Amino acid sequence: MEKRRAEREVCNLKGRIVIFGEEGISHECRILDLTAYGALIRVDTDRSIPREFELMIGDSPLTYPSRLARVTKTGIGVEFLDPLRDEIANTLMETLFRDELLLEVAYGTTERRSPLRRRVNRAVEQVLDRVVFRSQRKA
Helix, strand or coil, rough: CCCCCCCCCEEEEEEECCCCCCCCCCEEEEEECCCCEEEECCCCCCCCCEEEEEEEECCCCCCCEEEEEECCCCCEEEEEEEEHHEEEEEEHHHHHHHHHHHHHCCCCHHHHHHHHHHHHHHHHHHHHHHHHHHHHHHC
């Protein structure tokens, strides 16, 4: 069974990858599915996609800061970057768990495999989901 943070919407939307720091450089793409946290896209170019970029969805002029999460046979997994979530998680890590982080570094635990980092990220997700839920209820 697949574990996901949000329900995936299968779609077929046009999109555009806009590359940071390279004015006017972009690649067309197709968005195959979409969630609140990311997307699966297909790119018809041989050029490499950088680790971080902006993603435009459909005809909207808005861009979403994104990062390359994985590459599969079906497409490229993209994670939407959320600065607020990252700032909260980093603040918690630095203020509440500084000693534990130092121990993880001493034992060679990578950030990606850090059980502490995963727990904090889950807690931040739950807190911010609750904030969103309450703000939608009041609206």
